[in-house]
Amino acid sequence: MKRIIKLGIVLFFVITCTTGCWNLTEPDELAFITAAGMDAAPDGRIEISSQIAVPSAIDVQQNQSSIGKSFLVVSAMGKNVMDAGRTMQGKLSRSLFYEHRQAIIFGQSMAQRGVGDMLDMFVRNPKSEIRSTVAVVKDGTAKDLLNIKPKFDPFSGLAILRVQSSVGSTPYFYRHFLSDALNEGMTPLVPAFHIVGKNEFACVGAAMLDNTADLKLKGFLNAEQSFLAYWMIGRQSTISVTSVVDRDGGLATIRLGSLKSRIRVILTDSGKPAIEVRLSGGGSVIENNSNLDPSKGPDRRIIEQKLSDSTRQKVEQLIDQVQHQYKTDVFGFGDHIHRRYPQRWKTLKRDWDQSFSKLPVSVQVTLHVKDPGQSNSAMKRFI
Amino acid sequence: MKITGTQLFWILFTVEVVMAVWLRISPAIEVSRQDAWISMLVAGMIGAAITFLVVCLSLQHPGQSLAVFSRKLLGKWVGGLLVLPYLxxxxxxxxxxxxxxADFVHLILLDRTPLWVIMFLMAAMMTVMTGAIGMNGIARFCEIAGPLTLITLILSFLLNIGNVNLSNLFPVIADTGWKNILKAAYPPASFFGESFLLLVIVSMVQRSDKALLRSMTSIITIVGIVLVSTIMVLFVFGPNVSAKMRFPYFTLVRSINILDFIQNVDIFVLFIWVFGVCAKISFYLFLTSFEMANCLGLKNWRKVVWFSAPLIVAIAVAIPNETAIEMLQKLWRLIVIPLCGIAIPMLLLLATAISKRREARRL
Incomplete structure (x- = not known):
């Protein structure tokens, strides 16, 4: 009998505590944040916008206009992220729940000011997580991007993540961004989006945020340049390359999968490092409007040659532009030198941006046509 | 109160892995950056050496725990005094x-619950476990919690394979140099050296010939797991980011993202971890009560539980903040390990050798 009483007391105590009385929150008391946007506000403050999901309006198949948007956007200003968050909470009847956040978006004004101060909260706050993807808005505010209703997805936070996969890049997660930002040998390259018209957005390339200067915006790469840059740093899984392949200006397009990039550091005779970039990929021809027939051996080799040459020229132009116009190492050459010749890196890393712009780089591109597609010669040619 | 060799293995494993994987990774990374895994290896060797020393000493006195044989060798007072640092x-x-x-659970999970409630719950669990059930129960519990922890750890590493970036471990040694690597090895070594608790437990193993083998395989497994978790943390986050994190393993688990579907699995890992912490705390309650009873010559160690448990809770409540914990860790590695892990066992080994020679001479 005594044992049962003792057991009863213990169980009672355990039950009262394990129902989590102090921390009990029902799901309908939570506001699920799906994306966070940061813009610069006047007088040095920042404006935080949160995209909050309205679960009842998601996934309903019928007439969408009568139901209304499946999300809402709330904004607030503050001295830093959590200060604005506190003000924002005052506008909402449910407490903010950060752990489902899909995207962190910086507006152009914020990127120009430098996002270094914004980084801490996402890691330090125990309620936050670092699984979100990061993006920058070109010529626009994050608030406007969050307000767009995407065509297929319930909210733009998710759409941004998916657009990155659908164009063949691997989504850029916050922990990669943080790792790149804290790395002295490279500059993070963040996907950039642009707001088109009233209610659409497009992926327009990438933004270079300089990590030696508080992550200020250095410049933008356009879409094609950004795919080539991602290819070099290993963040692109498929890419389509188009070029002129015959003397009459006929075009051919190849869709490359299995992209490989090998960056090697070699020492020149004077002991200074030089970079060798070797890109390769293979894929199938998906459009052919030239005189060549990709199913025939010699023609196929000409197509491969021309495509490789034109890609190589584009990559060389890209590297040249980044080296001389922007002078910031987005390709991670510094990182490679660090790994291969760590002693030399110790002296080079001090003024890396200057040394980077003088670095000799040679590029080699090898593309293989693995498959000519479902037809042989171009459709417009008479057999 | 006998335990089997396998139970010895799992007790040592559960008790050490729970703390080592959770807390000991980022201090090493802070000092030795991407070579933290080398520091862990060195630390593991030191830990294995301490384990070997301690088990050999224990096996010289079969069936007698630390307080008993130290009092036998050096007399009641000196022997008793030698046990005090251990206690x-x-x-x-x-x-x-x-x-x-309690701090961790309060930070991550239950932030509105008062700290003392969390501590009190765990303390109640450990008192029931130790006082009412005893060493056999703890041993059997570790036999369950240990494999569960091991499987969860391995699973969390496998699920993170998609997130690894192999180049994060390079360049090897060139950045930090051997001095820093060895310096960074000492804090993890002091926690692997926690295995001097074997001085008490080995005496309870049924077949003492298995004790050495099981203890050494246990410490090797522990070091292996901590090594793999350090390597995984470095692979996924790189040295710059993980040096700044307080709980890198936990953040590692949080970043598991398979097919956009398996996410937020940190709650399962936390759940398993609580088992490990419960086992560890119950075990230490038993250890302190048992040794204190042996030291004072008392027969019934369960009565001492009523003293030990409130003392442990009082110590836990008295710690004001994180800097005090840092100080305790410094105390541990500067005084406790050299004293309790190395000096006193060597002294007792010497005393054992002398007394054996004296007996041989008498015969």
């Missing part, structure tokens, strides 16, 4: 673990 360090460690556990 002090075990009490402090138990209080530290309880406090760190």
């Amino acid at each position: 002090a360090s075990w009490y402090i460690l138990a209080g530290d673990v309880l406090r760190t556990f």
Whole structure:
């Protein structure tokens, strides 16, 4: 009998505590944040916008206009992220729940000011997580991007993540961004989006945020340049390359999968490092409007040659532009030198941006046509 | 009160892995950056050496725990005095673990629950476990919690394979140099050296010929797991980011993202971890009560539980904040390990050798 009483007391105590009385929150008391946007506000403050999901309006198949948007956007200003968050909470009847956040978006004004101060909260706050993807808005505010209703997805936070996969890049997660930002040998390259018209957005390339200067915006790469840059740093899984392949200006397009990039550091005779970039990929021809027939051996080799040459020229132009116009190492050459010749890196890393712009780089591109597609010669040619 | 060799293995494993994987990774990365895994290897060797020393000493006195044989060798007073540092360090460690556990749960999970409630719940669990059930129960519990922890750890590493970036481990050694690597090896070594608790437990193993083998395989497994978790943390986050994190393993688990579907699995890992912490704290309660009873010559160690448990909770509550915990860790590695892990066992080994020679001469 005594044992049962003792057991009863213990169980009672355990039950009262394990129902989590102090921390009990029902799901309908939570506001699920799906994306966070940061813009610069006047007088040095920042404006935080949160995209909050309205679960009842998601996934309903019928007439969408009568139901209304499946999300809402709330904004607030503050001295830093959590200060604005506190003000924002005052506008909402449910407490903010950060752990489902899909995207962190910086507006152009914020990127120009430098996002270094914004980084801490996402890691330090125990309620936050670092699984979100990061993006920058070109010529626009994050608030406007969050307000767009995407065509297929319930909210733009998710759409941004998916657009990155659908164009063949691997989504850029916050922990990669943080790792790149804290790395002295490279500059993070963040996907950039642009707001088109009233209610659409497009992926327009990438933004270079300089990590030696508080992550200020250095410049933008356009879409094609950004795919080539991602290819070099290993963040692109498929890419389509188009070029002129015959003397009459006929075009051919190849869709490359299995992209490989090998960056090697070699020492020149004077002991200074030089970079060798070797890109390769293979894929199938998906459009052919030239005189060549990709199913025939010699023609196929000409197509491969021309495509490789034109890609190589584009990559060389890209590297040249980044080296001389922007002078910031987005390709991670510094990182490679660090790994291969760590002693030399110790002296080079001090003024890396200057040394980077003088670095000799040679590029080699090898593309293989693995498959000519479902037809042989171009459709417009008479057999 | 006998335990089997397998139970010895799992007790040592559960008790050490729970703290080592959770807390000991980022201090090493802070000092030795991407070579932290080398520091872990060195630390593991030191830990294995301490384990070997301690088990050999224990096996010289089969069936007798630390207080018993130290009093036999050096007399009641000196022997008893030698046990005091051990008791002090075990009490402090138990209080530290309880406090760190409550802090962590309060930070991540139950932030509105008062700290003392969390500590009190865990303390009630450990008192019931130790006082009512005893060493056999703890041993059997570790036999369950140990494999569960091991499987969860391995699973969390496998699920993170998609996130690894192999180049994060390079360049090897060139950045940090051997001095820093060795310096960074010492804090993890002091926690692998926690295995001097074997001085008490080996005496309870049924077949003492298995004790050495099981202890050494246990410490090797522990070091292996901590090594793999350090390597995984470095692979996924790189040295720059992980040096700044307080709980890198936990953040590692949080970043598991398979097919956009398996996410937020940190709650499962936390759940398993609580088992490990419960086992560890109950075990330390037993250890301190048992040794204190042996030291004072008392027959019934269960009565001492009524003294030990409140003392552990009092220590846990008395710790004001994180800097005090840092100080306790410094105490652990500067005083406790050299004293309790190395100096006193060597002294007792010497005393054992002398007394054996004296007996041989008498015969």
